[in-house]
Amino acid sequence: MKNIYKYLLLLAVSAGSYSCESLVDDLNEDPNNPGDAPAELMLPGAELANVMVQEGDWARLAGMWTGYFTGVDRQYASLNQYVTTSGDYDATWGNLYAGVVKNTRIIRAKAEAGNNPSLGAVASIIEANAVGTAAALFGDVPFREAANPEFPSPAYDPQEQVYADLQQLLTDAIEALEEGRGTIPSTSIHGLSRAAWIEVAHTLKARYYMHTRQYEEAYEEAQMGISTLGNSLSVDHGSTYGGNLNLFNSFMDWDRPGYMSARDGLAPRLLFADEASYRGNTKTNEEARANFAYITDEQYAEGYEPNFYGYWWGTAPGLFGADATYYIVSYMENQLTLAEAGARTQGFEVGLQHLNEYRAFLNDGGYLNADYVAEFELEYSYEPYTLLDFTLAGVENPDGTAPLNALMREILEERYITFIGHIEGFNDMRRLNNSADPFYNFRVMVTPNTGTALPERFLYPQAEINSNPSVPSPQPGLFQPTPIND
Numbered sequence: 001m002k003n004i005y006k007y008l009l010l011l012a013v014s015a016g017s018y019s020c021e022s023l024v025d026d027l028n029e030d031p032n033n034p035g036d037a038p039a040e041l042m043l044p045g046a047e048l049a050n051v052m053v054q055e056g057d058w059a060r061l062a063g064m065w066t067g068y069f070t071g072v073d074r075q076y077a078s079l080n081q082y083v084t085t086s087g088d089y090d091a092t093w094g095n096l097y098a099g100v101v102k103n104t105r106i107i108r109a110k111a112e113a114g115n116n117p118s119l120g121a122v123a124s125i126i127e128a129n130a131v132g133t134a135a136a137l138f139g140d141v142p143f144r145e146a147a148n149p150e151f152p153s154p155a156y157d158p159q160e161q162v163y164a165d166l167q168q169l170l171t172d173a174i175e176a177l178e179e180g181r182g183t184i185p186s187t188s189i190h191g192l193s194r195a196a197w198i199e200v201a202h203t204l205k206a207r208y209y210m211h212t213r214q215y216e217e218a219y220e221e222a223q224m225g226i227s228t229l230g231n232s233l234s235v236d237h238g239s240t241y242g243g244n245l246n247l248f249n250s251f252m253d254w255d256r257p258g259y260m261s262a263r264d265g266l267a268p269r270l271l272f273a274d275e276a277s278y279r280g281n282t283k284t285n286e287e288a289r290a291n292f293a294y295i296t297d298e299q300y301a302e303g304y305e306p307n308f309y310g311y312w313w314g315t316a317p318g319l320f321g322a323d324a325t326y327y328i329v330s331y332m333e334n335q336l337t338l339a340e341a342g343a344r345t346q347g348f349e350v351g352l353q354h355l356n357e358y359r360a361f362l363n364d365g366g367y368l369n370a371d372y373v374a375e376f377e378l379e380y381s382y383e384p385y386t387l388l389d390f391t392l393a394g395v396e397n398p399d400g401t402a403p404l405n406a407l408m409r410e411i412l413e414e415r416y417i418t419f420i421g422h423i424e425g426f427n428d429m430r431r432l433n434n435s436a437d438p439f440y441n442f443r444v445m446v447t448p449n450t451g452t453a454l455p456e457r458f459l460y461p462q463a464e465i466n467s468n469p470s471v472p473s474p475q476p477g478l479f480q481p482t483p484i485n486d
Contacts, residue, residue, distance in 0.1 A: 039110035039119055040185035042103055046123065047189045049099025050130045051235050054328045054423065055247040057092050058137065058458070060260060062426035065455045067266030067446045072301050076259040081450045082478060086462035093134070093461040100130040102147040116182035118194065121173035125201050128166045128173070129233070129329065132208055135162040136427050137458040139482035140472055153468045159483045163208050170201045177201070189235060196231035199224065203334045210337060211427060212484055219341035225334040229367065233329040239311040239322050246310075248320040248421060252300070253308045263303030266446055267420050268294045270413070279413060281395040283385065288378035292368050293319045293420050306421070309372075316371035319421065324369070332358070332367055332418050339411045344439075348387075348404045355411055356384040367418075385410075401442075409442040416444040430456055430485050456481040 063069040064080050071080030079088070104127040111120035134141045143162045145154035157165070176182075177198050184194055192200065203225035209218035226232055238244035241254055252260060262268050269275040271290035280286045294304045295318070310321020317324035327333075335358040343351025359382040365373070373380070389396045390403040390410075397406040412432065419425030432443040433454060448454050455478050464471045476482075 039107045039114065039116070039123075040187050042107050042110075043119070043123065043185060044187050044189050046100055046103040046107060046126055049095050049103070050126050051189075051326070051328070052247065053092055053096050053100065053130050053133060055235070055326050058089075058133070059421060059423050060248070060251065061088075061458075062137075062423045063421060064260070065449070066426045066429050067444075068262065068420050068425060069306060070261050070264040070303075070449075071259065072261050072263060073256075073259045076256070082455060084459060084478065086459045086465055086475075089458055089461040090463045094463065096130050096134055097142070097146060101127055105147050111182070117176040117179065118182035118184050120182075121176040121201075122184055122188065122197055124169050124173040125197060125204065128169050128201075128204055131162065132166050132204065132211075133423060135159050135166070136211055136482075137423070138460060139457060139476065139484075142468075142470070153470045155470050156472055160212065163212050163484070166208055167205055170205050174198055174201045190233055192231065192233070196226075199226045199231050199334075200233045200329050202226075203329050203337070206334065206337045206341070207329070207424070210341065211431065213431070215341045215344045218337055219345050222334050222337040222341060225337070226329070226331045227334075229331045229361075232327050232331050234325050234327045236325050237323050245322045246317075246320055246324045246326060248306065248326075249308050249310065249322045249324070252306060252320065253312065253322070258300035261301035261303055261305045262294055263301065263305075264449070265294075265304060266444070267417060268304040270417060272296075279417075283381070283383040283389070283395060285379055285381040288368055288373050288380035289362075289366075289417070291318075291376060291378050292372060316369050316375050318369070318372055321369075321372075327367065327422075330367070331361075333424065335361065336411065336415045336418060340408070340415065343404065343408055343411060348390075348407055351404075351407055351411060352385060352387070352390075355407070355414070358414070359384060405439065405442050408439045412439070412443055429454065430481065434485060453479045455479060456485060 060069065061079060064071050064076070065082070071077050104123040107123040108120040111117065111123065131141065131143055139159045140156040141159070141162060142154035143157045143165055145151035148154065177194055180194070184192070184197065202221045206218045206221035206225055209215070209221060237246040241250065245254070268290065269277045270279045271286045271293065272278060273280060273287065278286070291307070293307055295307045295309060296304060299305060306320050307318030308320045309315045310317035311323045315321075335354060339351055339354035339358060342354050362380070363382040368380070385396065387403065388394050390406040391397060392400045394406070396410050397403070412428070415428055416425060419428065429444070429446055432440070434440060446454060457476060457478065457480065459478060460471055460475050465475070
């Protein structure tokens with residue numbers, strides 16, 4: 001599958017370019033037109049477009065604003081200081097709507113015509129992933145009228161409505177997959193079984209219920225969510241520049257070396273034992289995870305750098321190695337949703353149970369690359385916690401707070417570390433940065449890169465401002481929370 005990435009990426013671009021014209025009369029008379037490709041062949045293009053949304057520019061920007069990375073050179077030095085313009089968001093927004101939404105809706109229509117609801121369900125899950133990301137980052141976004149030539153200026157739907165619509169889209173996808181009619185094509189780049197796709201849909205539903213603070217619903221969905229690492233929605237990468245490299249690696253090691261480090265990041269300071277804020281204790285050794293996520297060799301920049309070691313460095317892949325797998329919707333997220341939502345709604349014992357299940361996973365190697373850990377002789381340990389660890393003078397309660405508060409602090413910090421390189425870390429930071437939250441004082445305290453406020457959203461793209469009169473006006477600023485976080 002890795003060998004055809006470049007071809008599939010070209011297919012994604014072609015399919016997006018022709019998605020409007022494919023609805024024009026008589027276009028389907030041209031058998032060579034990419035817009036008239038079978039739905040099975042369009043699916044990998046839509047999936048790859050979604051990979052670019054989740055793993056590309058927006059993930060790097062979100063990471064710089066969440067304490068995972070530091071922009072240190074040229075444009076990235078400015079972005080790190082929250083100096084950003086609407087034009088910075090054009091490319092990925094266009095890819096999301098032209099590459100994902102237009103094509104998933106064509107795929108669904110073709111799947112319905114071909115009596116293959118399972119294929120349509122997979123397309124719906126990919127669309128829900130992409131649009132949910134847009135709603136989280138921007139607030140109100142086009143959805144109901146999006147990618148429809150009848151609406152050249154699609155309306156911006158309220159953020160809460162978009163989340164509700166996505167929940168229904170995912171529910172319908174789950175029902176279609178559970179009915180078992182039709183097939184999931186082998187062309188999918190994710191290689192998941194029917195059962196795994198159902199679990200991914202449940203985890204996405206749980207994610208969006210977390211975004212909207214519907215924690216009971218999130219806990220219920222997560223119980224049906226991704227049950228093994230292998231059932232995660234992920235993408236494997238390879239060693240071909242311009243083809244199948246991990247997108248973080250392509251940026252940091254090939255396209256813009258030295259633009260982005262982790263010099264001022266909070267995350268490495270929580271992971272490395274020689275830092276005052278090290279999160280380890282007698283039951284937790286973070287050596288392996290620290291060195292898997294970051295390097296200290298100063299290859300392109302001073303201080304910590306995201307770990308881009310891998311194929312081209314003659315090593316097994318670090319977290320952002322050329323050939324490192326990238327997890328889009330993961331077992332890790334699902335387990336930590338069970339822990340947080342469980343603690344919030346079911347109490348201390350349930351939250352601790354799920355946290356310890358996750359720690360057992362980490363203690364078996366977790367999501368680390370085993371070859372990398374062995375090659376660099378790294379150690380790790382994640383022993384189970386008990387109630388005593390969260391009571392006064394316990395290893396996870398140095399300040400004598402209530403045990404539930406101490407447990408939630410550990411769960412939220414674990415989520416923060418696990419989401420290094422993922423947009424969900426930025427989503428968590430904004431969700432929890434709300435004084436009405438009962439655990440507000442126990443969130444991960446990310447310090448603004450400059451000034452006193454953390455960014456609350458992305459800016460609407462300039463292309464939308466120029467061409468779509470439906471774009472919200474006045475346009476909200478970078479520090480104005482989206483409606484669900486207001």
